[in-house]
Amino acid sequence: VRVEKRSRLSLQLYELPANHVLGPHMYLVQAANVHPWSSKEDAVTFLARLRAFEKQTSQIIEAFQAGIRKQITWPESVVQEMMSQCESQWVFTAEESPIYKSAQAQMLSVGGDVQELRRVVRDIVVPSFRSLACFLKDKYLPHARREIGIHALPNGKELYAGCIEYFASTKRSAQDIHELGLAEVERIQSRIAGVRNRLPNPDLSLVDFVDSLYQDPKLFASGPEELIDKYIEFLNDARKRVHAIFANVPPAALDVKAIESYRESTAPSAHYFPAPDDRSARAVFYVNTSKFEARPLYLIEAIALHEGIPGHHLQIALAQEFRNMPRVRRQPHNFCLSYAEGWGLYAEFLGEVLGYYRVPMNQFGRLMTEVWRACRLVVDTGIHALGWTREQASDYLRRNAALPFAEIEAELDRSIAFPGMWLAYKIGELKILELRQHAETTLRDRFSWKGFHTVVLRSGAVPLQMLEQNVKHWIERERRMAAAEAHRS
Structure with missing residues (x-):
């Protein structure tokens, strides 16, 4: 966590809160497919997620406005793709919305309020997509940067x-x-x-x-x-x-x-x-x-x-x-x-x-x-x-x-x-391959694929520095065990 905090502090993420790959506007479209649907309460919480989108889009716009002031903006290609995504959700009726289509059957399956789903999509979700699309086109795109690399931003290096x-x-x-x-x-x-x-x-x-x-x-x-x-x-x-x-x-x-x-x-x-x-x-x-x-x-x-x-x-x-x-x-x-x-x-x-x-x-x-x-x-x-x-x-x-x-x-x-x-x-793969080679060379006949994979996976998601420590500790433990066995024999 300290590694994440230290490195992330150097990134000006507030001014770039969403793009064409990640962001509330993308999560919402997939929400019905990953939301739990086991009770009527799940239907209630799903509607709450949809209602929150209005505030989320306002916050995205505020952050983008701050980026304009600081000259920290996305390149044109990213903005144009986001515009296209938002415009695809800009439909005339709730029934045309992919969000409504993907959630309707799930709502019915748990006894949810489909009429309220229709209203929320029509009155909150679609207008929010429209608001974000218009902002991107009219206000943000003129300030989008021409250079595609982050080096073009202040303190880019x-x-x-x-x-x-x-x-x-x-x-x-x-x-x-x-x-x-x-x-x-x-x-x-x-x-x-x-x-x-x-x-x-x-x-x-x-x-x-x-x-x-x-x-x-x-x-x-x-x-x-x-x-x-x-x-x-x-x-x-x-x-x-x-x-x-x-x-x-x-x-x-x-x-x-x-x-x-x-x-x-x-x-x-x-x-x-x-x-x-x-x-x-x-x-x-x-x-x-x-x-x-x-x-x-x-x-x-x-x-x-x-x-x-x-x-x-x-x-x-x-x-x-x-x-x-x-x-x-x-x-x-x-x-x-x-x-x-x-x-x-x-x-x-x-x-x-x-x-x-x-x-x-x-x-x-x-x-x-x-x-x-x-x-x-x-x-x-x-x-x-x-x-x-x-x-x-x-x-x-x-x-x-x-x-x-x-x-x-x-x-x-x-x-x-x-x-x-x-x-x-590639950097992650090369590190794992390097550690496997080191383990195999050091342990020789005592090396096992199962043992190596166990030590790599058992700590869950960790930075590469910690992964290297874990593997080297395992290698040393295996060496000590081998030495002890040789001494007993």
């Missing part, structure tokens, strides 16, 4: 250093991280080239090769249902296999669902939504089934391992079993993002240990997801410390990660909105 420590749990400089990213991209590209020698058209450029894959319908789902089924099948298999390298596999259920249509355009291919800490609802593995014909099946293994098992679902469900652990460590937060997302990327690596990626195409997909995260080290520091333009960042991602242009745009929008956040994935 110090702000970015705070972002790095906050999200990536490290004091490394932006330049150092940039160079690390370049080296990682080069290393992974070498592995990709090796795999491509076992695939057709190895002489094509990476971009041309990936583009050519979109011409092969066998590499893509035939419909949304097949995409969902493929993920379910894989996750069921992964749950069985992980017992080989994990001592404790929580039985917590994981539902696989399609992402709601109203957020398909800005959502990733898949993402994990943990169960509430009180377990009043089940964890959800969300799959983006829009444009299913352009979502490669060869990425399913890496994505499912990262978001599901043994990735975020195993990680968080296990932490939730430790009821004596502080809640801040049972549910990952941003100051431990490098632990949470580092584990997710490490889980992709574990696919090799578990016997996945046997097909060259799937191994290619796994390496493409890894090089994409390595590119983030280069692009995020390029944008926020080195003054890269959006075009420079887009070109780098296209050449080195071969992402489709739509994904590149979404990737850059998030990097711009959350300076430093994309660094957490």
Whole structure:
């Protein structure tokens, strides 16, 4: 908590209270899907959440106004996306509102007041979205900054250093991280080239090769249902296999669902939504089934391992079993993002240990997801410390990660909105891999996957510095036990 407080104090978060990814305007749209629905009282509290949105939008506007005065504003692209989101909720009748549609059946199921739901959506929620949309268009957009990097803000260099420590749990400089990213991209590209020698058209450029894959319908789902089924099948298999390298596999259920249509355009291919800490609802593995014909099946293994098992679902469900652990460590937060997302990327690596990626195409997909995260080290520091333009960042991602242009745009929008956040994935993964290698080298025959994974996961979400301490204490304890056993024999 001290790490979070120290690093977060350097961030001027008040003036930037919401963006196109996070904020009350986004939470409200998803509220009915995560709100507990077990009694009539739950319906009452849900209506209270909706009524509070009016005050929340007023507070967002006040904070944005303060940002205008201090010249601390979002770039134009973030503002325009927020405007679009708010305008999509600006409907003529309550029945047209996605919020009403998603909550109506739930309200009925617990005997809630649907008429009051209709009134609150019509008289409070929709006007609040309208008010925020108009403010953004008429008052805020003219002051939105042209430069996309945080370096353009007052004290931008110090702000970015705070972002790095906050999200990536490290004091490394932006330049150092940039160079690390370049080296990682080069290393992974070498592995990709090796795999491509076992695939057709190895002489094509990476971009041309990936583009050519979109011409092969066998590499893509035939419909949304097949995409969902493929993920379910894989996750069921992964749950069985992980017992080989994990001592404790929580039985917590994981539902696989399609992402709601109203957020398909800005959502990733898949993402994990943990169960509430009180377990009043089940964890959800969300799959983006829009444009299913352009979502490669060869990425399913890496994505499912990262978001599901043994990735975020195993990680968080296990932490939730430790009821004596502080809640801040049972549910990952941003100051431990490098632990949470580092584990997710490490889980992709574990696919090799578990016997996945046997097909060259799937191994290619796994390496493409890894090089994409390595590119983030280069692009995020390029944008926020080195003054890269959006075009420079887009070109780098296209050449080195071969992402489709739509994904590149979404990737850059998030990097711009959350300076430093994309660094957490690779930095966290590299730290876990480093600790595993250290444990294996030090303990030799005494090293066990189950023991290592237990010590990494049993403390819940912690900064990387604490994770390193925990692992080294475990290694030392194992060494002492080995010495004692040798002495007795």
